[in-house]
Amino acid sequence: MRGRGRFLSVYAWLVYVFLYAPIAILVLFSFNRARQTAVWEGWTLEWYRSLAGNDLILASVKNSLIVGLASTAIATVIGTLVALALGRHALRGEGFTRSLLYLPVIIPEIVLGAALVTFYGVLSFHLSLWTVVIAHVVFCVSYVAIVVRARLSGFDRSLEEAALDLGARPLQTFWRVTLPLITPGIVAGALLSFTISIDDYVITSFVAGVGATTLPLQIYSMLKVGVTPEVNAVSSLLLALTVVLIVIAQRLQQAPVERGEMS
Amino acid sequence: MSRLARAAAGGILAAAVLAGAACGPRGDETPYPGPGEKKLNLYIWSEYLPKEVIDEFTRRTGIAVHYDLYDSNEPVLEKLQSGVADYDLVVPSDYMVRILIELKLLRPLDRARLKNLKNLDPRFLDKQFDPGNAYSLPYVWGTTGYGYDKTKAGRTEDSWAPLFDPRNRGQILMLDDMRECFAAALKFLGHSLNSTDPAILKQAAVLLKKQKDLVKTYNSGDYENILAAGDVWFAHGYNGQLARVAAADPRRFGYVLPKEGATLWMDSVCIPARARNVESIYAFLDYVLEPEVNARIVNGISYASPNVPARKFIRPEILNDPAIYPSEEALAKCELLEDIGDATTILDEYWTEIKAQ
Numbered sequence: 362m363r364g365r366g367r368f369l370s371v372y373a374w375l376v377y378v379f380l381y382a383p384i385a386i387l388v389l390f391s392f393n394r395a396r397q398t399a400v401w402e403g404w405t406l407e408w409y410r411s412l413a414g415n416d417l418i419l420a421s422v423k424n425s426l427i428v429g430l431a432s433t434a435i436a437t438v439i440g441t442l443v444a445l446a447l448g449r450h451a452l453r454g455e456g457f458t459r460s461l462l463y464l465p466v467i468i469p470e471i472v473l474g475a476a477l478v479t480f481y482g483v484l485s486f487h488l489s490l491w492t493v494v495i496a497h498v499v500f501c502v503s504y505v506a507i508v509v510r511a512r513l514s515g516f517d518r519s520l521e522e523a524a525l526d527l528g529a530r531p532l533q534t535f536w537r538v539t540l541p542l543i544t545p546g547i548v549a550g551a552l553l554s555f556t557i558s559i560d561d562y563v564i565t566s567f568v569a570g571v572g573a574t575t576l577p578l579q580i581y582s583m584l585k586v587g588v589t590p591e592v593n594a595v596s597s598l599l600l601a602l603t604v605v606l607i608v609i610a611q612r613l614q615q616a617p618v619e620r621g622e623m624s
Numbered sequence: 625m626s627r628l629a630r631a632a633a634g635g636i637l638a639a640a641v642l643a644g645a646a647c648g649p650r651g652d653e654t655p656y657p658g659p660g661e662k663k664l665n666l667y668i669w670s671e672y673l674p675k676e677v678i679d680e681f682t683r684r685t686g687i688a689v690h691y692d693l694y695d696s697n698e699p700v701l702e703k704l705q706s707g708v709a710d711y712d713l714v715v716p717s718d719y720m721v722r723i724l725i726e727l728k729l730l731r732p733l734d735r736a737r738l739k740n741l742k743n744l745d746p747r748f749l750d751k752q753f754d755p756g757n758a759y760s761l762p763y764v765w766g767t768t769g770y771g772y773d774k775t776k777a778g779r780t781e782d783s784w785a786p787l788f789d790p791r792n793r794g795q796i797l798m799l800d801d802m803r804e805c806f807a808a809a810l811k812f813l814g815h816s817l818n819s820t821d822p823a824i825l826k827q828a829a830v831l832l833k834k835q836k837d838l839v840k841t842y843n844s845g846d847y848e849n850i851l852a853a854g855d856v857w858f859a860h861g862y863n864g865q866l867a868r869v870a871a872a873d874p875r876r877f878g879y880v881l882p883k884e885g886a887t888l889w890m891d892s893v894c895i896p897a898r899a900r901n902v903e904s905i906y907a908f909l910d911y912v913l914e915p916e917v918n919a920r921i922v923n924g925i926s927y928a929s930p931n932v933p934a935r936k937f938i939r940p941e942i943l944n945d946p947a948i949y950p951s952e953e954a955l956a957k958c959e960l961l962e963d964i965g966d967a968t969t970i971l972d973e974y975w976t977e978i979k980a981q
């Protein structure tokens with residue numbers, strides 16, 4: 362019994378090493394003095410300094426953050442409303458709508474990218490940063506809706522009924538009862554869409570217009586001259602940001618669940 | 625210069641024609657626009673234009689420059705094909721210029737507006753991909769040879785021979801590019817890299833099949849890093865990246881332009897059919913053709929330029945680096961990859977056999 366426990370923990374650690382060793386190496390190499398990415402030559406902060414002066418990378422980080430935040434905000438609102446509509450009401454053609462929801466998740470990105478750019482072409486909608494935001498909303502809505510729907514499926518409707526019985530108006534019920542209960546799902550969906558948006562390459566490369574180079578596009582264009590340690594540095598910073606976001610999200614997620622159980 | 629295999633280019637061309645029929649821009653119907661705004665949207669290879677050169681242009685003319693970067697030719701085709709990308713200048717490679725011209729995605733050059741056109745070396749003008757330079761001006765050029773690790777490969781002869789030598793088994797990297805691999809084999813056998821004679825192509829295919837046993841990997845993406853990491857002794861590739869590896873550690877790495885000859889490649893500046901800021905475009909083209917400005921570009925990016933008077937201002941270590949500016953006789957043996965028509969199908973079949981082997 363004890364032996365198996367040790368085996369399991371060793372096994373678990375190996376899985377973690379497998380998952381996180383490449384990321385650890387990336388962070389380590391952002392402090393590497395050598396310009397060649399494959400050789401270790403000692404510690405330096407030089408790449409973080411030169412990153413601060415690299416207008417191209419900084420502009421692309423700014424674009425990525427604008428796209429990530431804007432598309433997450435829009436997709437979270439739309440996706441949550443879609444999930445509520447599908448989860449609460451018997452609609453005509455509901456099965457069809459539900460299948461449509463999965464489409465942006467399952468069709469190959471390259472097809473979605475090509476379709477979007479053709480669509481913009483037909484509308485004579487000139488490519489810019491906003492065409493990227495719209496494209497990201499398209500696939501992020503699906504992720505948010507799917508995650509929120511999953512949360513709703515375990516939802517106890519009697520809580521809402523109780524609120525209505527006790528005299529709350531429908532809107533009050535929504536803000537005071539429904540929303541707090543599904544908040545963990547919404548936050549998880551928003552985080553998921555932000556993460557997917559910030560590292561999307563394929564769809565973005567199709568729909569980005571003048572001045573709309575995002576960080577992944579910037580990194581790809583730099584591959585021609587080799588990934589410089591500046592890229593490692595900016596990736597490490599983004600990683601730190603993501604970790605902070607996830608910690609905040611987990612805190613947020615835990616609180617309402619406890620309250621929900623108590624009530 | 626990472627480029628998709630030309631085999632793929634054919635497929636993209638076919639897809640492009642289909643998409644173009646559906647909704648693409650009609651280049652021939654676009655009226656010639658007015659002078660446009662005082663701004664310029666560039667779409668260019670990364671590391672092809674130093675920032676200081678752009679800044680000085682803005683200082684001189686008041687024209688604001690926006691630029692986005694790419695690292696392969698296909699995004700250029702995709703953006704121009706969409707009909708809704710507002711780029712004023714693009715810099716595709718030779719074979720892509722031809723595709724863009726055939727799809728009517730480029731605007732003919734008004735040569736009368738370029739007083740510095742005379743600076744360009746005639747050896748780089750009037751090529752098969754754009755006869756008479758109706759649509760494109762050569763911007764930078766280079767060669768496809770190989771880089772090698774001096775500490776492991778020892779002395780190497782200036783020839784393709786080491787890449788086909790059984791003693792180097794498992795230490796060779798070849799570009800994952802059909803035309804470039806056939807070019808190496810054809811040149812090694814003493815033929816033109818645009819040969820269409822089936823007997824000659826067969827010889828080259830036999831050579832490449834035999835070579836496959838020696839090849840560690842086919843890679844067009846980050847071959848220079850694989851060489852720099854010491855994973856192979858020889859890496860077939862474009863001079864730009866390989867020269868950079870050699871410059872970082874000249875005692876360990878070198879670039880070879882084989883004496884049998886090699887591929888010459890050129891990236892050219894073109895105006896998309898839908899470009900609008902015409903005044904800014906011609907102001908910029910004439911600006912980068914100025915000898916001093918052009919030399920500053922070359923000094924910044926370490927690629928060769930076809931601008932003749934610019935050579936006076938180029939740093940001697942670049943001008944005398946045979947990996948960047950090869951000797952006249954070495955250059956004379958280099959050829960551009962041309963459209964070889966039906967022979968492409970023969971190469972496709974051989975290439976599939978080689979890769980599937």
